[in-house]
Amino acid sequence: xxxxxxxxxxxxxxxxxxxxxxxxxxxxxxxxxxxxxxxxxxxxxxxxxxxxxxxxxxxxxxxxxxxxxxxxxxxxxxxxxxxxxxxxxxxxxxxxxxxxxxxxxxxxxxxxxxxxxxxxxxxxxxxxxx
Numbered sequence: 026x027x028x029x030x031x032x033x034x035x036x037x038x039x040x041x042x043x044x045x046x047x048x049x050x051x052x053x054x055x056x057x058x059x060x061x062x063x064x065x066x067x068x069x070x071x072x073x074x075x076x077x078x079x080x081x082x083x084x085x086x087x088x089x090x091x092x093x094x095x096x097x098x099x100x101x102x103x104x105x106x107x108x109x110x111x112x113x114x115x116x117x118x119x120x121x122x123x124x125x126x127x128x129x130x131x132x133x134x135x136x137x138x139x140x141x142x143x144x145x146x147x148x149x150x151x152x153x154x155x
Contacts, residue, residue, distance in 0.1 A: 057082075058137065059079045061076050061079075064077055069120055072145075073113060074112065075111060077108060078108070080108075083107055086133055091129045093128075094125070095127075097117060097145065098113065113145070118145065121144060124143055
């Protein structure tokens with residue numbers, strides 16, 4: 026937590042105010058990428074529609090551009106705080122297989138625990154023919 030302070034310096038009866046030096050704000054905040062879990066899918070009957078990404082600390086500058094997804098197409102990244110939702114589509118792995126989620130360091134943060142894998146589901150039912 027930062028503290029504000031002001032130093033009062035006296036010189037020959039004059040009062041001068043000087044701000045305290047600020048700490049080095051360029052040190053990135055460490056964040057652990059804790060998990061990636063599919064949502065919206067059901068084995069064999071419904072495609073997974075998104076991944077829930079969980080972090081130890083809110084990576085406020087995280088954007089979809091920081092994420093690489095293998096095994097599906099990534100969509101929009103939504104949410105705030107320590108839980109984000111990444112939309113997915115066009116799953117290319119088999120039902121019950123895993124996709125890989127890798128996260129590059131967003132501005133001001135270092136991410137550990139990347140990549141993660143998540144089991145995803147696809148609809149394997151055969152549509153009826155007319």
